Amino acid sequence: MSDNNRHTACIIGGGxxxxxxxxxxxxxxxxxxxxxxxxxxxxxLQSFRRGDAVFNTGMQSFAGYMPNMISLQFCKYCRVDDLLDVMPTDENQQEIVWVDNQTNYRLPKGREAYQSYLIKMFPQEEKGIGDLMDAVFYIGHTYDYLFLNPIRRHEENIPYAYMNAYDFILQYVHNEQLISVFEYVSWTTGPSLKAMPALEFCMMLTLYIIGSHRFVGGTKQMVDAFCHVIEKTGGKVYNETEVCKINVENGRVVELIDTNGKKWGSDVYVWACTPKILLDACNAPVFRLAMTQRVREFVNPFTMYIVFCKLKPKRFPFINSAVYMPRPSDKSYLPQSIVLVTSPHRNQNQWAQTAEIYIPACYEELGKWENTKVQDRGRFYEEHKNQVARKALDMVSNFYPDITDAVMDINVASALTIRDYYGNPHGATYGQQGLYLPIKTKVANLFMTGQAVQNQGIAGIATAATLTAETILGKSIIDEIAKA
Ligand SMILES: Cc1cc2nc3c(=O)[nH]c(=O)nc-3n(C[C@H](O)[C@H](O)[C@H](O)COP(=O)(O)OP(=O)(O)OC[C@H]3O[C@@H](n4cnc5c(N)ncnc54)[C@H](O)[C@@H]3O)c2cc1C
Incomplete structure (x- = not known):
């Protein structure tokens, strides 16, 4: 097809x-x-360098990169799987969950190993653990497109969207220590199992148990791979282009305008960033009134500090697992644990080069700098971040005493970093996730995608992208993705 006859799509947001x-x-x-x-x-998905060390700004865990699952098949369909350097997490301890200073659980990968391990640790709950795993896997497997199932099962899932994960688990097991082990699953949606819908719990736990991968040498490789797919077919990815105006006439977008005044036109438009920004940019209603109000008011309260540590050579072990450590907080809307990861690097050996510590936080802590720009925050902001870093290292050293002496250099990202880089209201870690917005808007050629449509994370985003593309193309492609 000649270039003139091709359909064109303009996507706002290069995440x-x-x-x-x-x-x-x-x-x-x-x-x-x-x-x-x-x-x-x-x-x-960005990663950044400090000297020879590479840090990921977000993505650590690459879920669903397994046969018959959305992430792997999606990458195969887009022909990027050969371009990615990834490695599986540790078979025997994919997650290390500390429930207190003395006790940790090293949760293995795979349904049978995971179940046997829990039964070994909590033999009195054997029957309940088996029944719980059956239920989790059954419900987790019905989740939209996660297992490439072409049939969407919304109705079947509705009861589990309204029940919380704690009550769901309590139907099968009662040991409080066992239930607290499962708290790590609620970390991404925050703050606890009691606030997490059972449906999300089943989906996330299924993903965790099946196993995840990690990027070797940083997540930028994924950005490069997907830009390559777009550009090799004649498309283009532009940086430093902020869309600030969307002009709609007769129910259709006619042009976008960026902050440099440049106009952009195409057949269809896809909004792939925080929906709240869309409402301000567009000169016509995008959603129904009630939904518009929800988007305007909706703030996911979960934000975090990320402490990026460059480590001295051969001082701290490479741990090929995510480590969850308790950090009781009086803020009931925050997850009650922090997470440590050591990212794999090229030629990874037994020693870690970097460590990243994720600390749930509330935006209000940064109130006095809220209206400042990054270069004007001054020495008190730097001191505040230093304090956060010191506290983070103290917390981790309760479990891994060698960490403090192993650190050579530190950088800290705050909620303001997340707010400014991604445009997420109040620096919400996962943006406006949880809105479950429709893909079609009131504007005929304007579509939504991303974590406000489905879930955060690679599997949720791949699912949302597939649903959005299917809506635009007017045909199902999930079978083609499944067979790629
Ligand atoms: C700290 C952290 C850890 C995470 N860990 C994991 C993990 O281990 N595994 C996992 O699967 N997921 C993880 N996630 C979630 C995952 O990173 C996100 O779900 C995903 O990156 C969201 O992608 P997105 O494209 O929807 O949004 P974003 O990545 O926020 O992309 C939106 C893009 O739009 C751009 N933009 C905003 N406004 C405009 C505008 N007006 N014009 C043009 N561009 C604009 C932004 O600059 C941004 O680049 C993590 C997230 C964070 C923050």
């Missing part, structure tokens, strides 16, 4: 959701333009 949706449309004949406001493409 994972923009790149994934762009790649699917490119694979289906569209000429795709991606507009990203930041200098560096990738949103939460």
């Amino acid at each position: 994972m959701s923009g790149l994934f949706t762009g790649a699917l449309l490119a694979r289906n004949g569209y000429k795709v333009t991606v507009l990203e406001k930041n200098h560096i493409i990738g949103g939460g």
Whole structure:
């Protein structure tokens, strides 16, 4: 088809959701333009360097990169699987969960191993653990597109969307220590099992048990791979292009305008960033009134500090697992644990080069700097971040005493970093996740994708991208993805 006859798509936001949706449309004949406001493409997929050390800004765990699951098949369909350097997490201790200073659980990968391990630790709950795992896997497998199931089972899942995960687990087991082990699953949606819908719990736990992968040498490789797919079919990914105006006439977008005054046009438009920004940019209603109000008011309260530590050589072991450690907080809306990861590097050996510590936080702590720009925050802000780093190292050293002496250099990202880089209200870690917005808007050629449509994380974003692409293409592609 000549370039003039090709459909065109303009995607606003060059994070994972923009790149994934762009790649699917490119694979289906569209000429795709991606507009990203930041200098560096990738949103939460960016990685950055300090000397020879590479740090990931977000993504650590690459879930669903297994046969018959969305992430692997999605990458195969987009033909990027050969371009990615990934490694599986530790078979025997994919997650290390400390429930107190003395006790940890090293949760292995795979349904049988995971179940046997829990039964070994809590033999009195043997029957309940078996029944719980049956239920989790059954419900987890019905989750939209996660296992490439072409049939969406919303109705079947509705009861589990309204029940909380704690009550769900209590139907099967009663040992409080065992239940507290499962708290790690609620970390991404926060703050606890009591606040997490059972449906999400089953989906997340299924993903965790099946096993995840990690990027070797940083997540930027994924950005490069998806940009390549878009650009090799004639599309283009532009950085430093912030869309600030969307002009709608007669129910259709006619042009986008960026902050430099440049106009952009195409057949269809996909909004792949925080929906709240869309409402301010568009000159016509995008959603129904009630939904508009929800988008305006909705703030996911979960934000975090990330402490990026460069480590001295041969001082701290490489741990090929995520480590959850308790940090009781009086803020009931925050997860009650912190997370430590040591990212794999090229030629990874037994020693870690970097460590990242994730600490749930509330935005209000940063109130006095809320209206400042990054270069004007001054020495008190730096001192505040230093204090956070010191506290983080103290907390981790309760479990891994060698960490403090092993650190050579530290950088700290705060909620303001997340707010400014991604545009997420109040620096919410996962943006406006939890809105479950429709893909079609009131504007005929404007579509939504990303974590406000489905779930955060690679599997949720791949699912949202597939649903958005299917809506635009007017056909199902999930079977093709499954067979790729
Ligand atoms: C600290 C952290 C840890 C995480 N860990 C994991 C993990 O281990 N595993 C996992 O699967 N997921 C993880 N996630 C979640 C995952 O990173 C996100 O779900 C995902 O990156 C979201 O992608 P997105 O494209 O929807 O949003 P974003 O990554 O936020 O991308 C949106 C993009 O739009 C751009 N933008 C905003 N406004 C405009 C505008 N007006 N014009 C043009 N561009 C604009 C932004 O600059 C940004 O690049 C983590 C997230 C965080 C923050």
